[in-house]
Amino acid sequence: MSTSRRAATAVALLAGFYLLALGILVSLLALDIALYRASGQLRPALFKVWALSAAIGYPVARVVFLTRRREDAAELPGVPLTRERQPAVWAVVDRIAERTGVRGPAEIRLVPEVNASVLEEAKLLGLVPGKRHLAIGAPLLIGLTEGELESVLAHEFGHFSNRDVRLAAVTLAGRRALLHTVGGLHQRADRHQAEEAAKLAAKAEKRLSKGRQPSYEQATGGVDRVLAKLFNLYAKLYFRVSEAVGRRQEYAADVVAARLAGRDATATALRKMPALVSAQDFYLGRYATIGWDAGLLPLPGQVYGGLVHLLSDPKRRQELAEYALELPEQEPDPYDSHPPIARRVAAIEALPDDGRGPGTTTPALALLHDAERVLTELEVVSLVPEAAAKQRVEWPELVRAAMLAHARGAGAPAGRALTALGLSPTAEGLLDAVDAGRAREFTDRLPKSEQAAAATGRAAREFARPVLRKELAHAVVVTLAEAGLAGWELSWSGPAELRLPEGFEDGFDVALDAACRDTPDTAPLRALLAGAGVPSPTAPAL
Incomplete structure (x- = not known):
C-alpha cells in the first residue's frame, strides 16, 4: 500500500475513533429511551439502568470530547x-x-x-x-x-517538504488523541481501583474483627478499565496502520537530508545517534551524577557540557566509533514510526556517491555562542529542584569526594558489626578485633551466602578469610583517604583510579595476608599505616 493510501486509511480510522466514542454514547441514549418507552412509566429499575448508562457514558464524553489537551x-x-x-x-x-x-x-x-x-x-x-x-x-x-x-x-x-506531510500530520494528531484517551481512561480506572481496594480492605478488616471469613473480592477499576481496554484495541489497529506511514516518512526525510547535507554526512550522523544515546546515559550515570548522594554536582555548565570531555578521550572515541560501525540488525516494530537505524543507514549508504564526503567537520558546538552559559541555563530549566541544593565542585574534587562517600557507604555493614562488638568502626577497631581473636565474631555479623552460613570448622574459617581480608583492605583505604593520604583520580578513559601513598602497595598484600592467617599478625599492617602518616588513635582519657 502506498504512503498516501496508508495515510488516508489512518485518517479514516481516526474518524472511526471518534465515531466509536460517539456510537457508544448514542447507543446508551437509545437504549435508555427504548427501555423507558417499553415500560410506559418511571420505574425504580429504570433509574438503575440510567445510572449505569451515565457511569459508562460520562468517562467517554469526558476523556474523548471534553478534556482539553495542552499543545x-x-x-x-x-x-x-x-x-x-x-x-x-x-x-x-x-x-x-x-x-x-x-x-x-x-x-x-x-x-x-x-x-x-x-x-x-x-x-x-x-x-x-x-x-x-x-x-x-x-x-x-x-x-x-x-x-x-x-x-x-x-x-x-x-x-x-514531503507531499504527504499534511496527512502524516493528521495521523500524528490521531496518535496523540488515542494515547490521551486510553491514558485518561486508565488513570481514572487506577484511581477508582485504588478507592475500591481501600474499601474492600476496610471491609475485610471489619469482617476479621468479628471472626468472620473475609471476602476474596478484588478491585478491578470498573467500567473505566473495560472502556480503556476497548479503546486500546482500536488504538493498536490505528498504530499498526499509521506507523507504517511514519516509517515511509522517515526514509523520505533521510533522502532529503542526503541530498542537502551529503550522503556520507547523513549516514555518519545516523550511525552516531545510538552511540550518542549510550554515551549520554553512561556519562550522566558514571560522571555527572556520581556525587549526587554526597550532595555534589560538577561546576555549572558541566552537568551536560562535561560530555565533551568523555567524547574527547581517545579510548572513548574509539569505543564509540566501533559502536557506530556495528549497528545491530533489528526487525521493524509494527507499532514504531521509526525504522531500525541499521536499515536507514543501509538505505542511505546504498545511494550513489555524491563526492561531498563528510561535509563541514568543525564541531557543531562551535555554533553555540557562550556555550558554557547556555548549558548552565539548560541545567536550571531541566534538572530536578533538588539539584539547586547540591554543592558545585571541580571534576577532580567531585570524583574524590564521591568515591570516598561510596567507600564509606560500602563499609557501613562492617562499621555496624564492629560497633555491635563494642569496638571502633574503623580500620584500627578491626585490627583490634583481629588481635583480640574476635575476627570470626566480626565476619559472622556480616551478610553471607547460604553455603558460608552453613559451613563449620575449617570450612567456615576458609569462607571467612577472604571476607575479613576484603573488609580490612576496604577499611585501610577509607582510613588513608580520610587522612588525605590516598584518593581517587578522575579518568575519562575508565573508572576512577585509586592512588595509594608511594610505596604502600609494595607491602599491602603481604600485610593483609599476615593479618588474615590462622595465627594473625597485624603488626605489618599497623606499621604500614604508621609509615604512611596515619595518626594513631587518641588514647582515652583516664
Whole structure:
C-alpha cells in the first residue's frame, strides 16, 4: 500500500475513533429511551439502568470530547536560542530550511535529550499549519560536526517538504488523541481501583474483627478499565496502520537530508545517534551524577557540557566509533514510526556517491555562542529542584569526594558489626578485633551466602578469610583517604583510579595476608599505616 493510501486509511480510522466514542454514547441514549418507552412509566429499575448508562457514558464524553489537551509547543522544555544571542545557529537553520523549501521555525530551543524535532502548532488535527518550534539536543551539538548536524536538521525539515506531510500530520494528531484517551481512561480506572481496594480492605478488616471469613473480592477499576481496554484495541489497529506511514516518512526525510547535507554526512550522523544515546546515559550515570548522594554536582555548565570531555578521550572515541560501525540488525516494530537505524543507514549508504564526503567537520558546538552559559541555563530549566541544593565542585574534587562517600557507604555493614562488638568502626577497631581473636565474631555479623552460613570448622574459617581480608583492605583505604593520604583520580578513559601513598602497595598484600592467617599478625599492617602518616588513635582519657 502506498504512503498516501496508508495515510488516508489512518485518517479514516481516526474518524472511526471518534465515531466509536460517539456510537457508544448514542447507543446508551437509545437504549435508555427504548427501555423507558417499553415500560410506559418511571420505574425504580429504570433509574438503575440510567445510572449505569451515565457511569459508562460520562468517562467517554469526558476523556474523548471534553478534556482539553495542552499543545506540545506549550510543553516544550529547554532554553530558547534567540537570533540575537545565537546568530550562527540560526544561520544554519535558515539555510537548511531555505534549501529544503519549507517554512522555518519561529523558535529554537536547546534541550537535554539526544534528539532534534520540529513541532508545529497546527489546527484541525494538523490540516491547518501553525507556528513551528525546533528543538535541538545539546548532545548533538557536543557530539556531531556541523556537517552532521546539518543533515539532522535537513531530515527534520524534510518531513515538511514531503507531499504527504499534511496527512502524516493528521495521523500524528490521531496518535496523540488515542494515547490521551486510553491514558485518561486508565488513570481514572487506577484511581477508582485504588478507592475500591481501600474499601474492600476496610471491609475485610471489619469482617476479621468479628471472626468472620473475609471476602476474596478484588478491585478491578470498573467500567473505566473495560472502556480503556476497548479503546486500546482500536488504538493498536490505528498504530499498526499509521506507523507504517511514519516509517515511509522517515526514509523520505533521510533522502532529503542526503541530498542537502551529503550522503556520507547523513549516514555518519545516523550511525552516531545510538552511540550518542549510550554515551549520554553512561556519562550522566558514571560522571555527572556520581556525587549526587554526597550532595555534589560538577561546576555549572558541566552537568551536560562535561560530555565533551568523555567524547574527547581517545579510548572513548574509539569505543564509540566501533559502536557506530556495528549497528545491530533489528526487525521493524509494527507499532514504531521509526525504522531500525541499521536499515536507514543501509538505505542511505546504498545511494550513489555524491563526492561531498563528510561535509563541514568543525564541531557543531562551535555554533553555540557562550556555550558554557547556555548549558548552565539548560541545567536550571531541566534538572530536578533538588539539584539547586547540591554543592558545585571541580571534576577532580567531585570524583574524590564521591568515591570516598561510596567507600564509606560500602563499609557501613562492617562499621555496624564492629560497633555491635563494642569496638571502633574503623580500620584500627578491626585490627583490634583481629588481635583480640574476635575476627570470626566480626565476619559472622556480616551478610553471607547460604553455603558460608552453613559451613563449620575449617570450612567456615576458609569462607571467612577472604571476607575479613576484603573488609580490612576496604577499611585501610577509607582510613588513608580520610587522612588525605590516598584518593581517587578522575579518568575519562575508565573508572576512577585509586592512588595509594608511594610505596604502600609494595607491602599491602603481604600485610593483609599476615593479618588474615590462622595465627594473625597485624603488626605489618599497623606499621604500614604508621609509615604512611596515619595518626594513631587518641588514647582515652583516664
